[in-house]
Amino acid sequence: MPKKTPVKFAGNDNAAPVSIQSGASIATWWWLSHKGTTTSFLCISLFALLIRSAVSMYPYSGAGTPPKFGDFEARRHWMEITTNLPSIDCLPELHPWIFLRMFNPESVSLLSSCGHESYLGKFLMRWTVLSSDALIFFPVAFSFVLVYHKTRTGSSKSEVAWHIAIFLLNPCLILIDHGHFQYNCISLGHTVGVIAAVLYENEILTCVLFSLALSHKQATFGIPFSVVLYGKSPILAVLKLGVAVIVTFVIVWWPYLHSLDDFLMVLSRLAPFERGIYKDYVANFWCTTSIFIKWKKLFTTLSLKSLSLAATVLASLPSMIQQILANFQM
Amino acid sequence: MDRRGSGDRQLLLWFFAVATAVKLLLIPSYRSTDFEVHRNWLAITHSLPLSKWYFDETSPWTLDYPPFFAYFERFLSVFAGLVDTRIVDLQSGLDYSAESVIYFQRISVIVSDLCLLFGLYRLTRNLEPIKRNLICALVIWSPGLLIVDHIHFQYNGFLLGWLLLSISFLQDGRDLLGGFLFAVLLCFKHLFAVAAPVYFVYLLRHYCWSGLATGFRRLVTIGAVVVAVFAVAYGPFIYHGQIQQVIKRMFPFGRGLCHAYWAPNFWVFYIILDKGLAFLLRKLGFDIQIPFASFTGGLVGESSPFAVFPQITPLTTFAMVLLAITPCLLKAWQKPQPGVVARWIAYAYTCGFLFGWHVHEKASLHFTIPLAIVAVQSLEDAKHYFLVSIVSCYSLFPLLYEPQEYPIKVLLLLLHSMVMWLGFAAQHGDEKALKKKKTGDIKSKFGIGCFEKSYLMGLVIVETVSQFLHPYFLGDKFAFMPLMLISTYCAVGIMYSWIWQLRRILT
Numbered sequence: 001m002p003k004k005t006p007v008k009f010a011g012n013d014n015a016a017p018v019s020i021q022s023g024a025s026i027a028t029w030w031w032l033s034h035k036g037t038t039t040s041f042l043c044i045s046l047f048a049l050l051i052r053s054a055v056s057m058y059p060y061s062g063a064g065t066p067p068k069f070g071d072f073e074a075r076r077h078w079m080e081i082t083t084n085l086p087s088i089d090c091l092p093e094l095h096p097w098i099f100l101r102m103f104n105p106e107s108v109s110l111l112s113s114c115g116h117e118s119y120l121g122k123f124l125m126r127w128t129v130l131s132s133d134a135l136i137f138f139p140v141a142f143s144f145v146l147v148y149h150k151t152r153t154g155s156s157k158s159e160v161a162w163h164i165a166i167f168l169l170n171p172c173l174i175l176i177d178h179g180h181f182q183y184n185c186i187s188l189g190h191t192v193g194v195i196a197a198v199l200y201e202n203e204i205l206t207c208v209l210f211s212l213a214l215s216h217k218q219a220t221f222g223i224p225f226s227v228v229l230y231g232k233s234p235i236l237a238v239l240k241l242g243v244a245v246i247v248t249f250v251i252v253w254w255p256y257l258h259s260l261d262d263f264l265m266v267l268s269r270l271a272p273f274e275r276g277i278y279k280d281y282v283a284n285f286w287c288t289t290s291i292f293i294k295w296k297k298l299f300t301t302l303s304l305k306s307l308s309l310a311a312t313v314l315a316s317l318p319s320m321i322q323q324i325l326a327n328f329q330m
Numbered sequence: 331m332d333r334r335g336s337g338d339r340q341l342l343l344w345f346f347a348v349a350t351a352v353k354l355l356l357i358p359s360y361r362s363t364d365f366e367v368h369r370n371w372l373a374i375t376h377s378l379p380l381s382k383w384y385f386d387e388t389s390p391w392t393l394d395y396p397p398f399f400a401y402f403e404r405f406l407s408v409f410a411g412l413v414d415t416r417i418v419d420l421q422s423g424l425d426y427s428a429e430s431v432i433y434f435q436r437i438s439v440i441v442s443d444l445c446l447l448f449g450l451y452r453l454t455r456n457l458e459p460i461k462r463n464l465i466c467a468l469v470i471w472s473p474g475l476l477i478v479d480h481i482h483f484q485y486n487g488f489l490l491g492w493l494l495l496s497i498s499f500l501q502d503g504r505d506l507l508g509g510f511l512f513a514v515l516l517c518f519k520h521l522f523a524v525a526a527p528v529y530f531v532y533l534l535r536h537y538c539w540s541g542l543a544t545g546f547r548r549l550v551t552i553g554a555v556v557v558a559v560f561a562v563a564y565g566p567f568i569y570h571g572q573i574q575q576v577i578k579r580m581f582p583f584g585r586g587l588c589h590a591y592w593a594p595n596f597w598v599f600y601i602i603l604d605k606g607l608a609f610l611l612r613k614l615g616f617d618i619q620i621p622f623a624s625f626t627g628g629l630v631g632e633s634s635p636f637a638v639f640p641q642i643t644p645l646t647t648f649a650m651v652l653l654a655i656t657p658c659l660l661k662a663w664q665k666p667q668p669g670v671v672a673r674w675i676a677y678a679y680t681c682g683f684l685f686g687w688h689v690h691e692k693a694s695l696h697f698t699i700p701l702a703i704v705a706v707q708s709l710e711d712a713k714h715y716f717l718v719s720i721v722s723c724y725s726l727f728p729l730l731y732e733p734q735e736y737p738i739k740v741l742l743l744l745l746h747s748m749v750m751w752l753g754f755a756a757q758h759g760d761e762k763a764l765k766k767k768k769t770g771d772i773k774s775k776f777g778i779g780c781f782e783k784s785y786l787m788g789l790v791i792v793e794t795v796s797q798f799l800h801p802y803f804l805g806d807k808f809a810f811m812p813l814m815l816i817s818t819y820c821a822v823g824i825m826y827s828w829i830w831q832l833r834r835i836l837t
Binding site: 030031032034035039042043046047049050051053054055056057058119120123130 | 355
């Protein structure tokens with residue numbers, strides 16, 4: 001006769017394994033990382049791509065705000081000129097314009113596509129960022145995490161998985177690249193690649209990646225790297241590295257090396273000093289102290305350029321010296 | 331026990347938080363007409379008196395759910411009115427698509443998913459951690475629920491929460507409450523009535539079958555409870571003499587056997603066989619009339635949409651569903667065990683999906699969610715769930731046909747498959763190796779058979795053909811082909827699941 005007392009759920013009671021690690025959150029997610037690093041990476045990548053695809057549905061910067069629009073229109077416009085004009089004064093990004101040229105040519109047709117906003121155009125532009133992220137940033141992040149944890153004993157699988165998740169689920173990168181619209185994942189991917197290459201102790205790769213990163217997006221963190229490599233090896237090795245850097249730069253900058261004018265024109269576009277020492281609301285020293293010291297009123301642009309260069313070098317000096325000393329001690 | 335309790339609750343909240351983050355990101359995605367349907371119901375219940383709810387025809391999206399859902403919409407409309415009065419305006423709110431209404435409705439679905447969370451909490455609180463984690467991951471992160479509820483737009487999470495709550499009480503042996511909650515659910519959405527025979531037989535046998543006096547008393551109690559629930563729901567409409575209109579709205583049999591996109595059920599094969607036979611017989615010289623009626627249109631007098639096979643009426647489908655559920659009912663009658671109830675209910679909904687009249691592919695959620703509870707019970711259940719979950723999620727793909735949602739639905743399915751695989755592998759993994767924190771690959775008993783693997787690979791081929799090859803090579807010709815291909819292929823998987831579940835129940 002069936003009883004009325006509460007019955008405990010009668011399922012297959014094979015004892016499940018006890019949680020691997022004590023401690024709150026890691027124990028909860030152990031089953032996601034128990035199959036090894038590659039599987040965790042795949043799982044986290046799928047989730048990261050899902051988040052990126054979802055964020056891509058939101059409006060991009062400058063959507064529906066003529067005539068200036070925003071970063072999205074800036075990139076679209078660059079593709080318009082790189083695909084249509086013979087001699088160009090910006091660094092072309094090859095893969096985005098292939099996509100757009102093939103699938104939605106009217107979004108990159110010269111002059112008539114100014115301010116072009118369409119469902120398909122937006123979708124394709126978003127796809128270019130997504131593919132760059134997946135093809136460049138993700139693998140590099142993975143290889144960095146792998147080499148980083150190889151040098152550390154006692155990293156559990158869960159910790160490696162957390163590290164990958166921190167890389168791939170960084171909200172800043174997702175919001176700026178896939179929401180606002182930019183291609184930071186490419187230059188940041190190269191930067192992470194540089195650090196990974198340093199850990200792998202592959203110096204030529206370090207130089208090549210560092211040059212590529214610099215050529216994609218001007219980065220001021222070039223200074224520490226030059227110093228890392230400076231004291232590292234004897235003269236011949238330094239020459240080797242120098243050659244690697246020069247060759248990479250020449251290959252990337254080839255179209256603009258034919259005349260000094262072209263080269264200088266590119267440089268001046270890359271470093272628009274006339275925009276001023278700080279942008280409206282950036283969280284840095286110049287903008288914050290401008291509340292008390294009106295930099296733009298007290299100094300000329302030229303002197304501010306030198307001032308900020310000096311300040312940057314001075315601030316980096318301690319870590320640069322420490323790097324050189326460490327290299328000499330090795 | 332207290333610490334474990336709070337740890338459980340924390341875990342559930344974490345799962346829910348992750349899901350909510352994804353759901354919030356899905357707010358600007360494609361919305362189907364169901365969005366406007368629910369907005370219209372907000373307007374009807376807010377602006378009109380009760381006596382006009384089931385009569386209003388300002389919009390083609392008339393109220394066709396039972397009264398409790400109407401009350402629920404009335405409750406929501408209070409907040410909707412506060413957010414933006416135009417949402418609940420009958421005339422000016424038609425096809426309203428401002429940000430206010432989108433955010434309001436989307437967030438109402440997300441908040442109503444708390445019902446699902448509570449149902450899951452109750453259901454899993456006595457299970458061991460790995461099973462609890464798995465069930466929560468399978469249900470809270472179900473790709474089908476995300477696609478149907480948070481993109482296409484419906485309130486299935488809320489309704490399934492009631493179902494899970496009812497099952498949890500049955501499993502605890504508290505049959506009266508379980509029955510009561512099921513009756514409430516029926517007054518929210520009558521489609522859940524497919525499992526009513528199972529509930530009836532189970533409650534009769536388990537609750538009421540204990541001696542003449544007690545049994546009779548219990549029978550009367552549970553009967554009274556059910557009648558009371560229905561009275562609260564339908565009472566006002568009976569009072570106004572509108573019950574016929576309500577029933578007419580709830581059961582629109584003017585629709586055809588199949589939806590415009592055929593749900594992957596038994597009738598797909600029936601139709602294809604009919605068409606195939608007709609074609610063959612015509613070639614052989616027989617005179618087969620091309621039918622005037624279509625499968626998706628209504629019943630037009632005497633004419634049948636079938637050329638060769640006998641006509642199917644709603645009564646036929648009703649009889650077939652009942653016939654399919656019968657083995658399960660016999661088992662429930664013989665041995666009413668609380669631990670197996672979820673399995674029977676899932677089976678009942680599978681039968682309803684396979685043989686029902688005008689079934690939507692979204693109805694596959696009704697059996698995949700209860701099956702998740704069953705999936706952690708054994709290795710065989712896990713393997714079966716892996717297959718049926720992927721197939722039913724894939725069958726929902728045609729609901730989202732815009733390019734923007736394409737990567738999202740594919741990634742949701744891939745992620746779900748991966749989470750399932752990892753979860754089941756961990757549950758059935760080599761215990762000693764896991765305890766020793768082995769760094770290498772840990773062997774697991776969970777593995778997919780050759781046959782199942784090739785079927786799943788076939789899904790990839792079907793997707794490639796229907797999404798890429800067909801548009802590229804054939805363009806607009808035979809536009810029905812891709813959908814038919816998806817329907818048929820998925821129907822094979824669901825039929826297999828039905829047979830597997832039947833065998834499992836009988837043995």
